[in-house]
Amino acid sequence: MREKLKAFERLLNIMDELREKCPWDRKQTIESLRQLTIEETYEMAEAIAENNITDIKKELGDILLHIVFYSRIASENKDFDITDVINSLCDKLIFRHPHVFGDVQVKDDQEVKNNWESLKIKEGNRSVLAGVPKTLPPLAKALRIQDKVRSVGFDWDEPRQIWEKVKEEISELQAELDLQDMAKMESEFGDVLFSLVNAARLYNIDPEMALERTNKKFIKRFNYLEEQTIKKGKSLQDMSLDEMNVFWEKAKTIDEP
Numbered sequence: 001m002r003e004k005l006k007a008f009e010r011l012l013n014i015m016d017e018l019r020e021k022c023p024w025d026r027k028q029t030i031e032s033l034r035q036l037t038i039e040e041t042y043e044m045a046e047a048i049a050e051n052n053i054t055d056i057k058k059e060l061g062d063i064l065l066h067i068v069f070y071s072r073i074a075s076e077n078k079d080f081d082i083t084d085v086i087n088s089l090c091d092k093l094i095f096r097h098p099h100v101f102g103d104v105q106v107k108d109d110q111e112v113k114n115n116w117e118s119l120k121i122k123e124g125n126r127s128v129l130a131g132v133p134k135t136l137p138p139l140a141k142a143l144r145i146q147d148k149v150r151s152v153g154f155d156w157d158e159p160r161q162i163w164e165k166v167k168e169e170i171s172e173l174q175a176e177l178d179l180q181d182m183a184k185m186e187s188e189f190g191d192v193l194f195s196l197v198n199a200a201r202l203y204n205i206d207p208e209m210a211l212e213r214t215n216k217k218f219i220k221r222f223n224y225l226e227e228q229t230i231k232k233g234k235s236l237q238d239m240s241l242d243e244m245n246v247f248w249e250k251a252k253t254i255d256e257p
Contacts, residue, residue: 015068
């Protein structure tokens with residue numbers, strides 16, 4: 001514990017010195033750091049997706065730096081400091097875990113989540129969905145919305161029931177595609193995506209992770225396609241789809257486990 005406290009104190013001292021002596025660090029504001037923080041968060045997510053432990057450690061450090069940076073700036077305006085941030089977090093953790101720090105009994109993690117939503121209402125949130133950030137990317141937001149309403153019982157009884165909903169939404173999309181009304185096509189396409197995210201949640205699949213892995217798989221296969229066409233002295237623009245598919249099918253066998 002002493003080493004951990006010493007390391008954290010070292011970070012705070014470095015931040016103080018940077019804020020006082022570095023022109024770039026002195027210039028930063030809470031607003032100017034916002035986009036950088038978003039980028040660091042995405043880099044962290046990518047490191048997790050790659051299961052790169054070294055990069056995860058590095059990106060955690062970058063995010064921690066931002067937390068300390070925001071707190072230092074706020075302390076200069078006498079708004080709050082890092083002590084306030086940590087104590088506020090500790091108070092919230094204790095309040096939201098009465099099954100650990102109190103005498104409440106829970107049977108599983110889902111019951112813990114259900115209790116959280118009830119406690120958030122007591123804290124002043126007027127809606128179960130009040131805690132969903134407006135700036136979340138749409139795919140992540142859909143998953144968060146569905147997870148929150150599940151905590152109050154708004155969910156399917158069985159995971160397999162979702163597939164009838166998916167089929168229904170696809171059918172409605174196909175009908176709108178025939179009519180070519182762009183606004184309705186977009187709306188129905190959104191419904192299809194929302195229902196597929198719901199299916200992912202019900203089967204404990206992370207849709208963001210699943211899509212990113214497919215993105216990486218596609219990139220790898222397409223890079224192979226490009227490499228092979230260059231070796232053959234050909235250009236993709238001059239090849240038919242059938243010719244491309246020969247290399248594509250070969251790429252699929254290469255990246256199979």
